[in-house]
Amino acid sequence: MSKAHHRKKHPEAVRQQLLEVAAKLSLEKGPASVTLDAVSQAAGVSKGGLLHHFPNKLSLLDGLFADLTEKLDRAIADRMRDDPEPKGRFTRAYISVFFLPEGIADGEKWKVLTIALISEPHLRERWRQWVERYLAENVGTDSALDAMLVRYAVDGLWLADLLGSPTMDAEARAAMLDRLLALTRS
Known part of the structure; x- marks a missing residue:
């Protein structure tokens, strides 16, 4: 069994991290740089993990x-x-x-x-x-x-x-x- 199955989940912390990364990317590189791929990569979260919280860029901005x-x-x-x-x-x-x-x-x-x-x-x-x-x-x-x-x-x-x-x-x-x-x- 992988460690992922035993790892504690902290969905609110992950959600907050994704929001902070999106804000930082937008501030440093402009709003166009906020893509789901860029945010998930910069946050160290799988794209599936990001999509769990924010199914698209608009929902990320809404968040x-x-x-x-x-x-x-x-x-x-x-x-x-x-x-x-x-x-x-x-x-x-x-x-x-x-x-x-x-x-x-x-x-x-x-x-x-x-x-x-x-x-x-x-x-x-x-x-x-x-x-x-x-x-x-x-x-x-x-x-x-x-x-x-x-x-x-x-x-x-x-x-x-x-x-x-x-x-x-x-x-x-x-x-x-x-x-x-x-x-x-x-």
Whole structure:
């Protein structure tokens, strides 16, 4: 009998490893490099093992999206829980997660996901649904025009950072953060 029959299986660890490898490949070599063969090879997992978790590239991207949005949900919930002021609470949590460099874990994976969002219509739809869910849950506290303006500004900064647009110095970034936070309270 082979060792494989006695080896302990850790499907969630394998699944997570596949997601991490896919994100790393995409970040280092571009989204086109994320093929099932390349991911299984780089992860040291048989193609059959990969197909068990992700039957195609789209399901792999979906898995990456789900993994990251679960982490995002936790980060936003933590920040909202720690904010005693209801008005603008979600928008301030959004700022702290996306605007501040230390705000979101797995920042590199988010770069991968952002690229995938641009190129994959079904992921754009999932992202739209994610945002709409939060807006519906916070309609009484975060539906003001200023809150919307703040979220769009944060999205723009996130994209500028992703694309390596001209960076602003720490002083300008801090001033922008102060202004955006003030808008969540107006």
